[in-house]
Amino acid sequence: MSFGRRLGEVTANERLGAYVLLSVRDRANRRPEPGQFYMLAAAERWGAGANERPYLPRAFSHARVHDDGTLDFLLEAVGPGTQRLAELQPGEGMWILGPLGIGFRTPTRTPLLVGGGIGAAPLLALHDELPQDTPVLLGFRSAAHAEAAAIFGTDPFLATDDGSVGHSGLVTELLMDRLDGAEVFSCGPPPMLEAVRAICAERDVPAQLALESGMACGFGACFGCVVPTRNGYIRLCVDGPVLEASELETALTPGAGH
């Protein structure tokens, strides 16, 4: 169930290599499920200028929820919205709507978490609710991006595109010999998710994929986020963002930011 838009207060802004970890006190103090998301907007200077229309809020998975209702978001500044949010300092206001959508379902087999880049965010929230020795495989572009792995209380297996940390190559190459008896939980860029989907389909391994699509409202009203599944088109914001891989012909969703 979601709640109306409310004003949260930023309590911390920490740089984590190439990313920013932003903490926000949410007075609604909900316990979101891992894989659900929030629509976020800065309370001030959210738009091109004083006389311009404000930006639409942007979608973010929470990376961690604290007992007092504080939410942590891991941001990658890739455009105007994420750049503005990444600037917010303690004491500043942020509009919050959520939690929204359907998150990861309870594992039915041994969970194996596989993330790429900013896709580490919802996997951290999931990892917080699983036994701490649950294996995590993370792929990043470089060592600066891989610094985000430090927020997992465990040591994830790392892969980097440039070979600066961990395995040199794709995170999916770390996946192959760990699939027996596993259920895969994954979030990352569409090509990575599609590779995970295809590998799991071939090996008959169940997988839950947190997908991305361009989202304007976040609650089912605009149809901006529709993605094709084997059962027809769905609105990812209400029927996802986490989908069973078996529902998909492909995880290459239209309109995804990355």
Ligand SMILES: Cc1cc2nc3c(=O)[nH]c(=O)nc-3n(C[C@H](O)[C@H](O)[C@H](O)COP(=O)(O)OP(=O)(O)OC[C@H]3O[C@@H](n4cnc5c(N)ncnc54)[C@H](O)[C@@H]3O)c2cc1C
């Ligand atoms: C359910 C859901 C959860 C999400 N969770 C997170 C999260 O936890 N953290 C997070 O940072 N983002 C997350 N995103 C993505 C985020 O909502 C989008 O990247 C958002 O549109 C960024 O807004 P912007 O105004 O900064 O950039 P936009 O104006 O939307 O995009 C600017 C340009 O950057 C491109 N772009 C987007 N992403 C990348 C990238 N990684 N690298 C290169 N170019 C890129 C876009 O295609 C576009 O051309 C999530 C999205 C969804 C749907």
Ligand code: FES
């Ligand atoms: S984002 Fe508007 S319907 Fe999904």
